[in-house]
Structure formats: C-alpha cells, structure tokens
Amino acid sequence: MTFWPRSSVAKKFLNGLTGLGLVLFIIIHLAGNLLLLTGNPDDLNRYAHKLESLGPLLLFAQIGLALFFILHILSALTVYFDRLRARPARYAVSGDAGGASRKTISSETMLYTGLVLLVFVPWHVISLKFGPGMAQGYVTELDGVAVRDLYRLVVEYFQNPVHVILYVAVMLFLGFHLRHGFWSMIQSLGAYHPRLTPLWYTGGLLFAAAMAVGYLVIPIWIYMNGAKI
Amino acid sequence: MTLHLRIWRQAHAQASGRFVSYTVKDLSPDMSFLEMLDVLNEELTKKGEAPVEFDSDCREGICGTCGFVIDGVAHGPRRGRTVCQLYLRDFRDGQSVTLEPFRAKAFPVIQDLVVDRSAFERIIAAGGYISVDTGSAPDANSILIPKEVAEGAFDAAACIGCGACVAACPNASASLFVSAKIAHLALLPQGQPERHRRVLKMVAQMDRENFGNCSNHGECEAVCPKNISIKQIALMRREYLTEIWKNFRAL
Numbered sequence: 001m002t003f004w005p006r007s008s009v010a011k012k013f014l015n016g017l018t019g020l021g022l023v024l025f026i027i028i029h030l031a032g033n034l035l036l037l038t039g040n041p042d043d044l045n046r047y048a049h050k051l052e053s054l055g056p057l058l059l060f061a062q063i064g065l066a067l068f069f070i071l072h073i074l075s076a077l078t079v080y081f082d083r084l085r086a087r088p089a090r091y092a093v094s095g096d097a098g099g100a101s102r103k104t105i106s107s108e109t110m111l112y113t114g115l116v117l118l119v120f121v122p123w124h125v126i127s128l129k130f131g132p133g134m135a136q137g138y139v140t141e142l143d144g145v146a147v148r149d150l151y152r153l154v155v156e157y158f159q160n161p162v163h164v165i166l167y168v169a170v171m172l173f174l175g176f177h178l179r180h181g182f183w184s185m186i187q188s189l190g191a192y193h194p195r196l197t198p199l200w201y202t203g204g205l206l207f208a209a210a211m212a213v214g215y216l217v218i219p220i221w222i223y224m225n226g227a228k229i
Numbered sequence: 230m231t232l233h234l235r236i237w238r239q240a241h242a243q244a245s246g247r248f249v250s251y252t253v254k255d256l257s258p259d260m261s262f263l264e265m266l267d268v269l270n271e272e273l274t275k276k277g278e279a280p281v282e283f284d285s286d287c288r289e290g291i292c293g294t295c296g297f298v299i300d301g302v303a304h305g306p307r308r309g310r311t312v313c314q315l316y317l318r319d320f321r322d323g324q325s326v327t328l329e330p331f332r333a334k335a336f337p338v339i340q341d342l343v344v345d346r347s348a349f350e351r352i353i354a355a356g357g358y359i360s361v362d363t364g365s366a367p368d369a370n371s372i373l374i375p376k377e378v379a380e381g382a383f384d385a386a387a388c389i390g391c392g393a394c395v396a397a398c399p400n401a402s403a404s405l406f407v408s409a410k411i412a413h414l415a416l417l418p419q420g421q422p423e424r425h426r427r428v429l430k431m432v433a434q435m436d437r438e439n440f441g442n443c444s445n446h447g448e449c450e451a452v453c454p455k456n457i458s459i460k461q462i463a464l465m466r467r468e469y470l471t472e473i474w475k476n477f478r479a480l
Contacts (some may be wrong), residue, residue, distance in 0.1 A: 095301020
C-alpha cells in the first residue's frame, strides 16, 4: 500500500478527513479570534502567549495543520483532473435536475473558492503570525512578563481599508466553500443517515454563514472602532 | 402541438458531430417523447434522410436501454422516470428542445444519441455477481431475510443501469451505479461470499474505465429514473474503507 491513495473512494476519504480537520481548526481559530472583541487587549495576548508557550506541542499541531491543508488541496486537485479527463466533450446546454440534487453554485465552485483560500492563507500567516513581533516593538506586559503585543498588530493591520475589504471578501469565499464542503465532507467519510444527512445539509448552510460572518465581523469591527482602542 | 428540436447528429464514433434543427408538427400531447422521435424518423426516412438513432427497448421504464439528455438534464424534465416514460404534455406547444447524447469519456458516442455503455458491463463482470451452486434452483424461501433488509437491498437493486447518473454528474462519475450494485449484493445473505473482494474489484474497474470522481453534487440521484439515493454511495465508501482497513491490519 503506497502513501498516496490511487482509488477514487480513498481520495475522497482523504479529502473529507482533511476537510474535517480544517473545519475543527477554523472553529477553534474563530473562538480565539473573538477575543479581539472583548475590549481588553490582554485577553488575546494572554491566549496567544499560552499557545506560544506550548512549544513543541504547538509545532506538532502546526505541521499537522499544514499537512492537512496540503493533502486537502492535492486530493481536491485529483478530483478536478479526473473530471477533466472523464468529460472531454461538454454539454451544449447545461441544466439542473432540481429535486434531490444538492448541486449549488457552492458545490460547482469548490475549486475556485478553494484556490482563493490557498492564496489567502500564506498571505494571512506571513503578515500576522510571522509579522512584526517583539523585536519590532510589539511588546506588552502580562503579569510582569514581556510578551508579544499581537493585539496591537492586528488592530493596526485592520486600520488599512484594503486589508479589511480583502479579508471580508475572502471570508465570503470561505462561506461558499463551507456551504457544500461541510455536509460533503461527512458524505465523503461514508456517513449517511436518512434523517441526519438532511440536517447536516441544512446545518452546513448555517455553519458556513456562522463562520463567514464570525470571521468577517472582526476586521470590520476593528476598523470601525480602531481609533477608540 | 409542434416541437422545435435541436438534435446532436453524429454519423459514427470517429465523426465530428453537430446540432441539426427539426420541426415536428401535428403532435398529440399524449404521445411519449420517443413516439415523437418515431414520427420525426418516419418523416426523415420518407425524405430519404438518415433517421435519428436513439436507444430504446421496453418503453415501460424498466429496462434501462433508453436515455439521452434533454435541455441539459438526463431523461428530461420529469423526475423518477426514463425518457420513454416522458410525455409531450410536459412540454409547451412550440417549445424548443435540445437533445444530446450522454457525454462521458467512458460512454463514447456510437451514433447520434446512442452511446456505448459497455463500461458498465465490465464493472459488473469485475464483481457484480454472486456464487451459486449448480443444480436445481434453491427453494425461494429457504434463506430468511428480514423485511427491512430486503427493502433496503431492493432500493439499490432497482437500478436499471441506464447511465443517467454518469450523464448528469458534473464529474461524469459512475459512483451511483457502482454503489447501487455493491449495496444490493452487500445487504443480502447471497452476496456475502464475494462481498469483500467485490467492492475492491468493482471500484478498481470503475476507476480504470475513466469515470470521474464523486463530488457529492447529488445530481445523479435527482435524474435517476429509479430514485436511487446517494446513501448507496456512502455505503460503498464504508464497504471500501472497511476492506482497506482490514487489509492494512492483516499486513
């Protein structure tokens, strides 16, 4: 058995499993980010400092997350290339069957919304996580210890309206990606239930909206209230 | 009533096809869609032109022979039926309709609206069968099967292998067909001896036949004349992953 699955079923399983990991990550990441809105800069900085102090454990999680991200993209690309091969001649008229179909604009644009996120994530990580740190003066004191003032960095970052607009736009793409991705990931793992699958499908819409709104509210809020902070 | 048709005409597999427009008049709304094509073909034959080739056999919606794409939807605008069970009352007088063959690399066009679906045969040959003892037929009720199990197996066994799932899938995946065949045999006691080999072999053959992968659009379920649910695709995945896991542990 080789590392890279060759069968269509295994590739979709890998895509669903890595999708599940990424879904769990964005939930935790949003929960952490919401600390930006508490009004107390110490909340986010304390959380960030605690994460940083995990040391090797954090590194392990980060490598795992990066691996999931890469495997998710690679498995999705194989599905796309399979598609190009499988239907060389396209239909002159495209139609939607309706009824039981779950084909939506979201399901048909997974590759494109995914590629937007692929461009966004490195930019996001480089500009914030690997952005200016204590050496550049982003220092604050927590319980007598000097730590990185991530809060000030983020607030300053979102004083730039271009950053705010781009982040809001990308989060809308994230919402579209999750609208199909959430329930599709469960189906790809082989879990189907006559009563639960419709719940997951509807829940996927709510989850996608909650994630998109939850994330895009943060830059907007900071931009509007930045001067006061 | 009158229908304006735009039909894909392709002389043979290697020929390049094109759309040709026809107008068929004096139709009854109670005619089936295929009867309307019969009328068109009689007119074409009288004029000395080649009739439009399309597949059909039982014309009762149970054999799986007919099928093409009407305005981008396999088997046409009505759900849960084959194109032979589609009637002209579902169309407006004077409506323009585009007819195309099922399009997939695995289903090459033979002529006009007829495609070669023998890829399905090869998938069945790879594992869609059961072992039986030779000799006289066993007594019909010698193996007891709970009602729910029989119903579940029949939901999948209703597949007539028409290929509309492949035609409708944005990825040209055969997952609904293959999973229906795997599910119907995996649920019944008669299907157990080959159950483990079957799923691996049929999925491998499906992949060899150049079908696409499944992205869970569910368009297949929507066009399926037998309303086969994508729950069968989830079942196929569970069967497959269980086998892979067993093989992995056996190493």
